Amino acid sequence: MPELPEVQTVVNDLVASGLIGQTITDVHIRWPGSIARLGPEVFRRTLIGRRIETLSRRAKWIVWRMDGGLTMLTHLRMTGRFHLTAPGAAYGKHDHVAFTIDGKRQLRYHDTRKFGRFYLPDGTAMLDRLGPEPLSRQFTARKLVKRLAAHRRQLKPLLLDQHFLAGLGNIYVDEALWDAGLHPTRASDGLTDAEVRRLHRAIRKVLRRGLRNLGTTLGTGETTFYSVAGHRGRNRDELKVFRRNGEPCPRCRKVITRLVVGQRSTHICEVCQK
Secondary structure, eight states: OOOOOHHHHHHHHHHHTTTTOOOOEEEEEEEEEGGGGOOHHHHHHOOOOOEEEEEEHHHHHHEEEGGGGGGEEEETTTTEEEEEEEEEEEEEOOEEEEETTTTEEEEEEEESOOOOOOOOOOHHHHHTOOOOOOTTTTHHHHHHHHHTTTOSSSSHHHOOOTTSSOOHHHHHHHHHHHHTOOOOBBBBOOOOHHHHHHHHHHHHHHHHHHTTTBBOOOOTTTSSOOTSSOOOOOOGGGGTTOOOSSSSSSTOOOBBBEEEEEEEEOOOOOTTOO
16 A cells, blocks of 8 residues: 555645646546546536646645635555546556546546545545544654654554554555664554654664655556656665565664564564564
8 A cells, every 4th residue: 555655756746737726628438437426427516617726745635625615536546557648549457537637638647456546525634534644743853752642552553553643654664663673563652752752863864765766666567656747666676674584684683574464465574673
């Protein structure tokens, strides 16, 4: 599933493609299941004629602000991605929604597993319930100390909880916990202040590295992450533990192992993360 660096890379690509200020002149829905809560025709009529005013990210959501105060949200889930093409181009098997932009080009939504969704929410309640953004100035080590102490949960499942902290997924939680030298099953309220400071630095470090590398692409199939332009993220080469079980730990050279924590595949160094 695309995480904060991947979703932000998609948003950056959409902005760079010049969508801001342009108008949605048509919407073609080839698989109605991509639209949440509304019928496809209502969704289509609501968007036609709307001008895209801003594009941003909140947690793992793409936030489209339209004129007239309308907001559209997109969650890519496991395999969703966008690509731009000419309106008359042939549709791919997994192109499920097409937005015609100013009558000149189409932004198509491609989703192999069909888990991604578009929402036209009434207000911002869905976003307001999410946790703080880990790269914001407001997300300080002191605030993380208080948030962790307020829960008694295993570290990894808590960090994956979008209501606790926004945007982290399996890849970057594993990487941050390794960087901080913390075991994923540690109790959240049992960390020392020094350990929380290490975790705070590690979370921001691995996310910034992912952003710098334009995301993490794993494998070569259709279900992996690609940017709007079809480029692969480069961050895989800089992963320290994620999906590197059986390889030597970059820090101590002991073998990286895989375990399951909170029903999620997890990769650790049992020496560095006691």
